[in-house]
Amino acid sequence: MKRYSGIFVVVLLACAAGGWMFFGCVPDEKAPSQDTMQDEEDYIVIGLSQIGSESDWRNANTGSFRSEFTAENGYYLLFEDAQQKQENQLKAVRDLILQEVDYIILDPIVETGWDTVLMEAKDAGIPVILVDRQIVVEDEDLYTCWVGSDFREEGRRAGQWLADYLESQGRREEQIRIVTLQGTLDSSAQIGRTMGFQDVLSAHGNWEMLERRSGEFTQAKGQEVMRDLLQSHKEIDVLISENDNMTFGAIEAIESAGRTCGPDGDIIVISFDAVRTAIQFMQEGKINADFECNPLLGPKVSKIIEELEAGERVEKIQYIEEQYFDTSMDLEKILEERTY
Amino acid sequence: MKKKKFSLKDLTDTNLLLTITIVVFFLMYIGAILFQGGGFTKPQTFFNILNANAALIILSCGLSLVMITGGIDISVGGVTALISMCCAVYLDFHGGNVSTSLLMALGIGLAFGIFQGFLVAYLDIQPFIITLAGMFFARGLTTIVNTKPFNVANEAFTKLKLTRVIVPGMGAPNRRGVYVDAYVELGVVVAILVVIVMFCFLRWTKLGRSFYAVGGNHQSALMLGINVKRTRFISHVLCGLLAGIGGFVYFLHVGSGSAAHATGAEMDAIASSIIGGTMLTGGVGNIVGTFFGVLSLGTIQNIVSSAGLDEAWWSGITRAVMLCLFLVIQSVVMARKKKA
Amino acid sequence: MKENVVLEMRNIHKSFPGVRALQGVDFTLRKGEIHALMGENGAGKSTLIKVLTGVYGKDEGAIHLDGCEGAAAIHSPQDAQKLGISTVYQEITLCPNLSVAENMFIGRTRGVGQNWKKVNADTDKILRSLDIPAKPTQQLESCSIAVQQMIAIARAVDMECKVLILDEPTSSLDEQEVEKLFGLMRNLREKGVGIVFVTHFLDQVYEVCDRITVMRDGQLVGEYAIKDLPRVQLVSKMLGKELDDMSDIKDEQQEYEKEEGIPPVLEAEGLVSDAGIKPFDFHIDKGEVNGFTGLLGSGRSECVRAIFGADRVTGGTVKMKGKPVKINRPLDAMKNGIAYLPEDRKMDGIVGDLSVRDNIILAQQVLRGFFKPFSKAEANKIADEYIKLLSIKTASADTPIRSLSGGNQQKVILARWLFTHPEYLILDEPTRGIDVGTKVDIQKLVLKLASEGMSVTFISSELDEMLRTCSRLVVMRDRRVVGELTKEDLNQNKVMNTIAGGEE
């Protein structure tokens, strides 16, 4: 009887293969299927390969693309969530190539390992726009341009702000003990911000970096690591936290350890990203300064795409405008304008 | 018996479940082609599913072996991560060569298999708890070997990684009209070889059949003169060995070492085996089914993402629904058996 | 070793924790004979066979095989197979998920490869030669139980064994199939194979066997040529009562007189369950002690399980005190005042890791409901009371029941059901595997309870216990009620004759 089941399976396989031939290869040679045709006629199809949805920043970033590339604006957006894995992202880009999108927007998880897949995109004639994080490739022509924040500049500005702030507080000559909550190691934000701050740090002999630990950009981890740091270092004057989510966690840890932070507290907190909640924290006096890492890349990318559609050349590296906030500003007003 | 008389009742449990799996897979794929078109019409989409899941296919084969004997192994994901990290470190920091790293991968897999197999088979410890510990251990050890995720730059390895096997006649023109050959990665070839070898092993060797015997009723198997302990032991060792191969294929696919690699791979592998018709209670299962089980999961992911659904949660839910469905089918088959 | 002897077991001892399963048993099997191994349940037949086939190790004694120098070393089923001992067990020990051919050949040869084509062809040949209606590639499970049994025998036969053990192979076969099997057995006898045949069907023994070895309570009763041992004597030897012992009077039991006008405590009509018994009628009156008797496998346990709702009841009606009741699950029965002490103490009776106290209160606790637990003090009081009442030997009420001896475990279970104050108590083999003192205690208790107005159904493999306690016996054979004996009919001869099938 096994023989019959075998026949059954073979028949099935044949059916399926036949189906494939019919639905797959045949229309392929003649014309694209109806769906894609409609897409190609009416819309510019954008494929977005996003890292995940691990933080508010990321969600604001995704949201910015979603609200920019709408049908009303003449776009069709295919969204691929890589759930923090490069392998998923590689597959996502390949799938997008196969789906013949017009542009691929890639927010790379790590810096390396992109050559092949970008080559495939190039071969398929699909321009790739990198956003947020940067990559290392042998041939810079593999991608069209990069849009994002200048992390090193952010770090440098944070250092500079700290120097100014300490001076204004009259603590210029004091021994300043600093701890850093780093982001996910080897991410461009982590490298940039750490190095930028290091640039300023090395110019100040009285600043001492007690410890740098990774909080992996998450709130839970930030809280955990900060709790640990507080227990192993008695005196901490400054906390540099490389994103807001970690900062929130760290503040929890600081408070539950019975310490205080912010302008009136004993630990100066400098954070990055400046999401809405962080501004609220600033209002409550828990964060001293926050350096924006603007997630609203949608409009800028959309402008670039318009230029490309028009056949223009675009700049290879495009920094997005960024600001910073500290407690001396009119936070009420900022908060009102803040959309994320 | 004439073909007319053929009915589902005549199928063995293994073949019945296998048939269900294959039917579901092809219905799903044909449905995707019909309703989503786009990328699914291209053979390369299918090959991409294979490329992305080659390692999972191998891991699932190992799990199927263990599950057929009535056991379970949830350490395979951890072992995969450990292997990719060890190989990456070895290749990049110690200038090792690729073939030695392959041996290392197999060695690690075997070591886990032998250790766990011994504890399970000869000390009668529940396989679930011991392989759970194995998973913990492998994951932790991965971080101890190296914390940071990094891409391997070793030339020989990169060359191997980029090796592609062209599938003749399956290519398609891309949007520029250039004909692109369809390809699979080296890992897929390995995976298919593994599937064939394991299929033959289970189908035609005495040891393979005794796997079924032990899983079906280990008391009977003992009475039939099968060395039950040794059979169980071998199933774990083979699973370990396949985890070694799968780990290396995974490493070859991602080309990097990271503690976060292959998270949840063990659960995916178990789910694939179940969907592929491997009975949890042992004694029923088929490697071909497992192969299609993996493909079904991969296809679901593709369908979900190209349908524009937010992949991160939709794929989770659809997979769970599918798993639930197949578990209930198995349960019903079991009930049917008991009644008869 | 004597001429013609293929297997000789001498002075075999085997103990399990709390039980001495085999005590110095001898067994001799000659070439070309069919040798019946007889005994009631718990007599040690299965243990003896498992020792012979290496499933259990023996504590003492030696096994000699024809063609082997000295004592044979049998430590595993594989060893036994290699030495030419093949077994077909009572429960089918083939793998249901493999094909027929695979079942025939797996585990028999060393090496990796197997030429399945040849295996299938060989299997086909064997199946044909033995007239077994199965295909080599068929999944075993899709064959009927009888065919599976025959395949198991075919496998054993094909292994060119010197000793073939058939452990109740006929229990699931119909007459034609049994005939076929007997043909096969005679055929093998001609070829010089020694066959050990274990069965409960006396007809079959007298039809096919040459010699009988009888065991009782882990001991050898004797070895007899078939012509020297008439049927009734065989039964009496199995049950441990000589026929001339008929003077044994029911001294302890008062004659039960039915009170007129009161409906029976329980009345069942056409009751049938999915455990494979034929529909039966049954009733019991207030203060009556009756019993089901019959050999093992005759369906006596299944009957009471059906009454208690332990098996799925598929038909029939039950009335209690004249009122119809529905009993679908044990709790229904318990609520109606029925208590059931199950046959298999280990599997169905005790909750091994729980303390004696918890085991005593369990049933009553379930009746009382989830939100009304006994306080620890109450439970202890109850436990102590019953420990004293039934003189249960235990270190304390806290001791896990597992560590008690069989008899005391049984008393605990009895205490559990007495504590529910049932109107109708079913005792299925309450005296199996326990010491003599406790046996007597339990019988006395049954009579006392009956005199206090409780109805009791008492089942035992030991006929004299039944005769001593019961005022009415329902006799069963082949899962069917074949007779009901009361008053003057209640004597060994009559009962044994009814069990044996009314001949002689």
Add this chain to the structure above:
Amino acid sequence: MSKDRKTSTGSGILTKIVRNQCFIPLIALLLLVAFNLIADPGFFKITLADNSAGNPVLSGFLVTILDSGSELAILAIGMTLVTAASGGQDISVGAAVAIAGSVLLRVLCGSNSRPETLQAPIIVAFLVSCLVAMLFGAFNGVLVAYFNIQPMIATLILYTAGRSIAAWVNNNELPVISEPSFKYFGEFIPGIPIPTPFFIAVACMIVIGLVLKFTDLRLYTEAVGINQDSARLNGLDPKVVKVLSFVILGVCVAVVGLIKVSRISTINYSVIAKDIEMDAILAVALGGNALSGGKFNMAASIIGAYVIQFLTTTLYKFHVQSDALPAYKAVVVIILVVLSAPKVREWLAGLSKRSMKKEAV
């Protein structure tokens, strides 16, 4: 012989202590304490200081253990029951916590993910999340009891889908609660220097203690876990008891969800209560409860949970990477499991007998 008996009664109390199920986890705890005492007595320092809200609060490693161990202890309660009744473990608790937390936030926030005020009383939100968690527990239970699927595999379904469902409940947004009183559950109530989760854990322990005392839960669960057939013949319905144990675990999950979400006032679907199922199973095993079901000791499980937290915190203190922790835990598990394997025990018993004999000679 008589000599033997004397020594055995003499050491009776000792054997009783050693036999007690709490013995192993307590010994593990003592070992950890001793290790920390030697390595750094500062581990045990507890300081009282004001936090940002001006409340005096206790801090120190011990407080951290009591605080962070709460979730584990609560889950260990439910896991112990499930293990006892079904002879298997629920691996979906982490995912279920994510669902419970997500539902809680959803009810509290309404449609707006950043509400200024709570849209519903916390108690209502908690009850809703409790109900949802119980439903998911019942789902697992039904698969296990009525479909006869091994618990680990049955709960694999929810394990796979749970976090996705959690994200779906809130449309993949990350709601943030700004209401300060919501933080009380995960941090401190003003004026009380001990972290609230500890009180919640204690409350759970008291509740389960009372339940075990005033209902038949223990007897039913153990009877079903030890001998299902026997339990059925005593009028119990093993299926119902199994489902019940999963539903109780659901309640525990909801409580943990509340604490977890309250701690950070928001939720991260992929990280919240990650791997907590493994720790909870470990706690049960460490408490000396058979993973194959049957008799259980709730206190031992709870102590087991705190021992694991103790181990975790100790490892953290010595700067073990948080990702490397599982390796150390795995070693502990393997040693425990191997030591408790019947075969190894037999072998050890044989070994000690032999050595005793040698001594006698």
